[in-house]
Amino acid sequence: xxxxxxxxxxxxxxxxxxxxxxxxxxxxxxxxxxxxxxxxxxxxxxxxxxxxxxxxxxxxxxxxxxxxxxxxxxxxxxxxxxxxxxxxxxxxxxxxxxxxxxxxxxxxxxxxxxxxxxxxxxxxxxxxxxxxxxxxxxxxxxxxxxxxxxxxxxxxxxxxxxxxxxxxxxxxxxxxxxxxxxxxxxxxxxxxxxxxxxxxxxxxxxxxxxxxxxxxxxxxxxxxxxxxxxxxxxxxxxxxxxxxxxxxxxxxxxxxxxxxxxxxxxxxxxxxxxxxxxxxxxxxxxxxxxxxxxxxxxxxxxxxxxxxxxxxxxxxxxxxxxxxxxxxxxxxx
Amino acid sequence: xxxxxxxxxxxxxxxxxxxxxxxxxxxxxxxxxxxxxxxxxxxxxxxxxxxxxxxxxxxxxxxxxxxxxxxxxxxxxxxxxxxxxxxxxxxxxxxxxxxxxxxxxxxxxxxxxxxxxxxxxxxxxxxxxxxxxxxxxxxxxxxxxxxxxxxxxxxxxxxxxxxxxxxxxxxxxxxxxxxxxxxxxxxxxxxxxxxxxxxxxxxxxxxxxxxxxxxxxxxxxxxxxxxxxxxxxxxxxxxxxxxxxxxxxxxxxxxxxxxxxxxxxxxxxxxxxxxxxxxxxxxxxxxxxxxxxxxxxxxxxxxxxxxxxxxxxxxxxxxxxxxxxxxxxxxxx
Numbered sequence: 001x002x003x004x005x006x007x008x009x010x011x012x013x014x015x016x017x018x019x020x021x022x023x024x025x026x027x028x029x030x031x032x033x034x035x036x037x038x039x040x041x042x043x044x045x046x047x048x049x050x051x052x053x054x055x056x057x058x059x060x061x062x063x064x065x066x067x068x069x070x071x072x073x074x075x076x077x078x079x080x081x082x083x084x085x086x087x088x089x090x091x092x093x094x095x096x097x098x099x100x101x102x103x104x105x106x107x108x109x110x111x112x113x114x115x116x117x118x119x120x121x122x123x124x125x126x127x128x129x130x131x132x133x134x135x136x137x138x139x140x141x142x143x144x145x146x147x148x149x150x151x152x153x154x155x156x157x158x159x160x161x162x163x164x165x166x167x168x169x170x171x172x173x174x175x176x177x178x179x180x181x182x183x184x185x186x187x188x189x190x191x192x193x194x195x196x197x198x199x200x201x202x203x204x205x206x207x208x209x210x211x212x213x214x215x216x217x218x219x220x221x222x223x224x225x226x227x228x229x230x231x232x233x234x235x236x237x238x239x240x241x242x243x244x245x246x247x248x249x250x251x252x253x254x255x256x257x258x259x260x261x262x263x264x265x266x267x268x269x270x271x272x273x274x275x276x277x278x279x280x281x282x283x284x285x286x287x288x289x290x291x292x293x294x295x296x297x298x299x300x301x302x303x304x305x306x307x308x309x310x311x312x313x314x315x316x317x318x319x320x321x322x323x324x325x326x327x328x329x330x331x332x333x
Numbered sequence: 334x335x336x337x338x339x340x341x342x343x344x345x346x347x348x349x350x351x352x353x354x355x356x357x358x359x360x361x362x363x364x365x366x367x368x369x370x371x372x373x374x375x376x377x378x379x380x381x382x383x384x385x386x387x388x389x390x391x392x393x394x395x396x397x398x399x400x401x402x403x404x405x406x407x408x409x410x411x412x413x414x415x416x417x418x419x420x421x422x423x424x425x426x427x428x429x430x431x432x433x434x435x436x437x438x439x440x441x442x443x444x445x446x447x448x449x450x451x452x453x454x455x456x457x458x459x460x461x462x463x464x465x466x467x468x469x470x471x472x473x474x475x476x477x478x479x480x481x482x483x484x485x486x487x488x489x490x491x492x493x494x495x496x497x498x499x500x501x502x503x504x505x506x507x508x509x510x511x512x513x514x515x516x517x518x519x520x521x522x523x524x525x526x527x528x529x530x531x532x533x534x535x536x537x538x539x540x541x542x543x544x545x546x547x548x549x550x551x552x553x554x555x556x557x558x559x560x561x562x563x564x565x566x567x568x569x570x571x572x573x574x575x576x577x578x579x580x581x582x583x584x585x586x587x588x589x590x591x592x593x594x595x596x597x598x599x600x601x602x603x604x605x606x607x608x609x610x611x612x613x614x615x616x617x618x619x620x621x622x623x624x625x626x627x628x629x630x631x632x633x634x635x636x637x638x639x640x641x642x643x644x645x646x647x648x649x650x651x652x653x654x655x656x657x658x659x660x661x662x663x664x665x666x
Binding site: 128139143183208209223225229232237239248250256260261 | 476545558567587
């Protein structure tokens with residue numbers, strides 16, 4: 001298996017990418033890695049035989065307009081990585097760079113899966129007890145239709161089963177009330193499509209306040225609402241931890257007390273940490289493309305590679321396609 | 334001024350309502366209160382001259398279908414309260430009951446403000462440092478149009494100025510990116526309407542992760558996204574505090590440490606507490622109707638009454654109407 005990485009995506013790139021890559025290359029010597037970047041001195045001093053460097057001339061910047069930049073910057077690390085997945089030169093590509101550009105590059109240069117209208121950005125949301133829940137879409141497609149949500153459910157179910165190892169995964173629909181018939185035309189129509197599909201283990205509507213308690217394994221939503229949920233959750237968790245830190249360092253007594261509580265706090269913080277869950281796959285592309293978090297450190301990159309190995313390992317893309325195109329008569333039973 | 338209260342709305346009703354009412358009636362002896370309920374023994378032993386009881390025969394239950402129940406249960410506390418506001422018998426009505434039914438009852442029996450298509454449920458969101466931010470809509474109108482969002486901005490600005498005392502309040506638009514041109518057709522159109530309106534101090538797009546840091550005084554959104562933001566935030570804050578509590582009571586050492594940190598934790602928790610911010614006004618109705626939180630205790634009811642006094646006090650409804658219908662040539666300058 002060959003996994004390609006974008007050396008230039010993310011706040012701490014290229015260092016975090018190189019460090020995370022080295023950790024992974026040591027752990028999985030049978031996997032080959034291709035680091036794509038503009039500066040071939042990045043791997044200086046590297047003795048690991050399973051890492052090679054692919055030199056490109058351009059970088060897509062965080063502020064670049066997605067569609068224009070991937071059309072123009074043909075020799076950028078992001079475009080070349082997506083092309084490698086299409087050609088089979090790589091089995092997976094990971095980037096922590098510009099999310100919109102990665103999605104555009106995936107659409108143009110890797111291609112969509114047959115039967116998918118709009119691919120979805122699909123992170124695993126941290127939940128209590130560290131299990132996580134796959135949420136899709138969180139912003140690739142802000143104006144979704146009911147058929148898109150239905151496709152997300154089918155794609156997410158296969159992903160969670162094979163990559164996270166959860167059999168018969170429960171699928172929920174993000175909504176503003178738990179009862180049937182709640183929400184907008186979009187959620188009502190999507191509810192009906194999912195309820196009538198025997199390939200899905202559909203558990204109905206899920207309210208935003210339940211998400212951390214993990215009411216399902218796959219949570220389906222339009223990209224706008226998903227983004228609000230994701231960023232709202234991140235924002236509150238960050239603000240509360242920041243404030244706790246401030247409160248606990250107020251004086252010598254609070255510092256001592258916080259020292260005693262430190263293991264508990266650390267474990268709670270790690271439960272809520274996205275890093276251990278890897279990156280967000282772009283589900284619905286015809287290859288394995290993973291968006292790592294923009295603030296990824298070496299550990300987060302390492303976990304994104306672990307995830308890419310699982311995702312690229314079992315012909316999961318093919319199984320997703322089969323799930324979207326079942327044999328006649330298999331739907332709605 | 335006369336303020337009417339629904340004795341039967343909310344998880345701890347009628348006790349929490351009666352207790353909160355008594356606190357308020359003692360604090361503001363010049364204000365008259367009308368408690369609307371089915372059981373006239375509720376005020377037994379009450380010596381406060383400024384509370385009277387209005388007996389009704391029916392209650393709207395939490396599980397009642399909103400529109401049907403308010404059409405049918407004409408002698409329910411909720412319907413009678415909304416009618417009292419219309420007739421002028423009361424200057425404000427507060428209920429902690431079924432949100433959908435209160436909105437329906439307000440629409441049918443109190444009426445909409447001229448120039449408003451869809452009233453909005455408009456709570457003050459707790460933020461760090463306890464200031465709060467008015468968010469509208471959080472679910473009254475899940476399928477909003479750009480003109481609705483524009484109206485929310487105008488209504489919210491007047492409310493925040495007069496009830497919360499913030500001059501020239503900053504208005505933000507909840508969106509999935511900070512840059513102009515982000516989001517859906519809805520947010521793009523609403524952005525344009527608000528940007529071109531000289532009555533508004535429009536500060537542009539606001540991402541969900543910023544909300545707790547209070548980037549604006551009024552945050553405008555469609556009811557679906559607003560509901561996701563509200564419940565997502567509540568859910569995370571509750572889950573984290575629950576887990577902290579669990580971690581801190583693990584053994585004798587953590588209990589001692591938590592005892593030292595208790596004042597800090599308590600102050601952080603109170604910052605994030607909705608109760609001190611009162612209830613959510615239904616902005617866009619032609620009278621003062623306030624939805625108190627379903628889990629309101631006596632303190633929350635007391636604060637909702639404080640808020641109703643401010644809202645009903647200064648002809649604010651009239652100022653909202655004037656703001657929606659400015660003199661010719663006042664728009665877009």
